[in-house]
Amino acid sequence: MSNSERFWNATIDELSKGYVYEREEQEYVCLLCNQKFEDGIIYPIDDTLFEARRAVVHHIEATHISVFHYLIKLGKKNTGLSEHQQDLLLCFKEGLTDKEIVKQQNGGSTSTIRNHRFKLREREKQAKVFLTLMNLLDSTQQKQEKLVEFHKGATMVDDRYATTEEEKQKILNTYFKQGVDGALETFPSKEKRKIIVLQNIAKRFEMRKVYKEKEVNEILKEIYNDFVTIRRYLIEYGFLNRSKDCTEYWVKN
Template identity: 40%
Template sequence: MHVATEAFERASVEELAKGVLFDGQRRCWVCLVCGRSFAEGEVFPREGRFWEAGAAARLHVREEHGPLGRWLVDLEREWGGLSEAQGKVVEGFLEGLDDGALAARLSLSRSTVRNHRFRLKERARQAKAFLALMWVLEEGRAEGDRFVEYPAHSREVDERYAVTEEEYARILRKYLGEDGALVRFPLKAKERVALLRHLVQGLEPGRRYAERELNEILSAFHADYVLLRRCLIDYGFLDRTRDGSAYWVRL
């Protein structure tokens, strides 16, 4: 399951539902599913027409990723937010089924389906309160004490990813030379993950890199570019085709 994590964290509920976010700093529209960006002011050819950036981003989401309801359901399942039974109920509602038709499909009673619908509504209310609480907590954090963001789809999100902004800056100072290259590759997984996050910031989301092109970029950072490439894949920062002919950013 792909998700452009940093953009996802900033997106409003409406933007999540539409699958696109306007990044004011980079002046571009970002696909929240794959991270592809569409620069403001550029036009994009598609289907024999030219589209401005916002429209091109929305068209990309619709054609490349399909109905966003399905994506959000799968995302909730992956993150443990929906049980298998709840996922099937939501999928039925997304198809436009009423309580009776959905009950017949899933071999449930109408009252059971209504109960699922009520519980989902309650979860939405609870989620709204929890989001407000987290906003208050984060706003109260001292500068540098907030956690840096990592890919939501990393293989195993654990204490290795619990790095504050202050720790992150300290790790970069420790392992990067004045030219920005890696002085040595750390043994500690937490420091390794932080450096991989820094490295992937130099790659363009939404762009596909040939293996040779990626190797050239990584070799400027460290001589053992094969190790870096493997770690970027293993820790969930990059994805690739099965034959390894193309790589792209998952962050």
Template identity: 45%
Template sequence: MDTISEDLLHADIHDLKLGYVEDSGVDTYTCLICGYQTEKGIVYPENGVLYEAEKSMRRHIQDEHDSMLDYLLSLDKKLTGLTDLQRTLIGFFNQGLSDHDIIAEIDGGSTSTIRNHRFMLREKMKQAKLFLAVMELMEEGGKGRQPSAASSKTAQSKLPGKLGERLSITNEENEQILSIYFADGLYGPLTSFPKQEKRRVTVLRHMAGDFEQGRIYSEKEVNQVIEARYADFVTMRRYLIEYGFMDRLPDGSEYWVKQPEEKGKVKKEMKNQRRKELVDEYMSTPRPMGVLQIRNLENGKIYVTSGTNLPGAINGQKARLHSNYHVSQALQKDWKELGEEAFAFEILEELQPDPQAANDLKQQKIYTDKVAKMEKEWLEKLQPYDDKGYNKRPRADKL
């Protein structure tokens, strides 16, 4: 799993469910998974349909990341606190499977066991709500206390974005941290990249000072500036973006230092048009859709599935397999034993966008129905069941 963004880790429940966050200060919506942005006031075309910024962001989540539930379930159990079985069951519950169907999918258990798991998950949700309330009350109590005169005098200026809401770094702390990580002086090399957040932010803010305000940098130029101080420029560049000290165009062709007081109309207009052009180009590019198979290179067994966005479908299948909660337990078992290199992801049939389809929201359903029909035909043709494959045989065929 890729590194989790700080925005996602600190997002509230509402934004986590949506998968994106709104920044009213700069009129943008930002994907919590990959950082993709849309901007209010810009219309985004896709397959002949025009979408406003928030609707376009919702479609981005669906097309590129399948769903927020799938993404969150794919996260490490240390982050979610869910066991592999719980993640699998939540996926089945979300699909609306009955208890009997779930028992058939996991090849064992009883309906009472499934009901017990449902009950325990609801209890876990109640506990999580209470714990969240406790923590929020604790933090609100801390914010209500007035800082001493001494600490007020030493407080640093507000950090960018939401960092300022949860972090306060005094001048004394700033000097102490920088002296540790820049042992040869403030203009010398960075000895190591800190793991503790307050130290990390302090170092990033200092490193951002190496860049000129108002100047546009290429990715190569950004790397050169960072590498003069720290060898791992890729990590440093990513964190400068994630923590809001720098920004870039979606294709990474231009980078710049974000202005601390940048609000409302105070934007970099020279970049807006370029951003719009890149986003329009991306959104107007039809997504390949159709049927694919996952083939075991050692025994030839296959798993057939489909999607209206084949790259997204492949990424979704890999995420489930890597996270050990794939719907096919047999495929999951072989994947775990043999590794990813033992499997091939192959396109069986691709559906070209229909220019005759109506240019409205019904178009997506037209494609979805066509893809579902194609998948059914391939299942009938290949019969990827039992010894030949990993798909579950349709219930009617078992009778």
């Protein structure tokens, strides 16, 4: 299971903790970056020994500050929150009073802040009803085709590019005639096909590994002769990140 699938398939309780326990692999997995901690292994961190579960909790605090801070930075596309609402939630998280929030924002009134609190509570109620409706709907839609999920950082992806697993396989078979791990025949011009192809190519790179530009080029040369174009699109579409001086590349979570 990819980290994106693991993240979006997690329950609210699992998302709140920021990690899941994979029983088959017997490891705790950070939902925010896919860092894994094997059960039964002792991890020395900052002169302290941690069991796997405590190690993943420590990792989340040290790397991501908190699950709250990570989630709120996902942006409006994933949270549905405006920048102002995100700022207010951060203030609420810090335990600031309405007066302190007004002072921090250099304007407004305490009654306005109270109104925002009320509206956010209303959204919480609406979200519970919506989640319940979707849960009930899922039980009657088991025969519906599953849509392809893209990682949280992927750009230029919206509902227009919704693709079923069957469509995805047809696209991959069309452009990777030697198999999904083989070379690319041609690079598609249509956006939906382009995204599916780039997603497949991105799987050739290891998570959390930093690549030099030469290493990226060598991998892409095996896939397609115009490797520069592929490399550019992987960056533009949010599948890879790179340093400002363009010397280092890594998979975008």
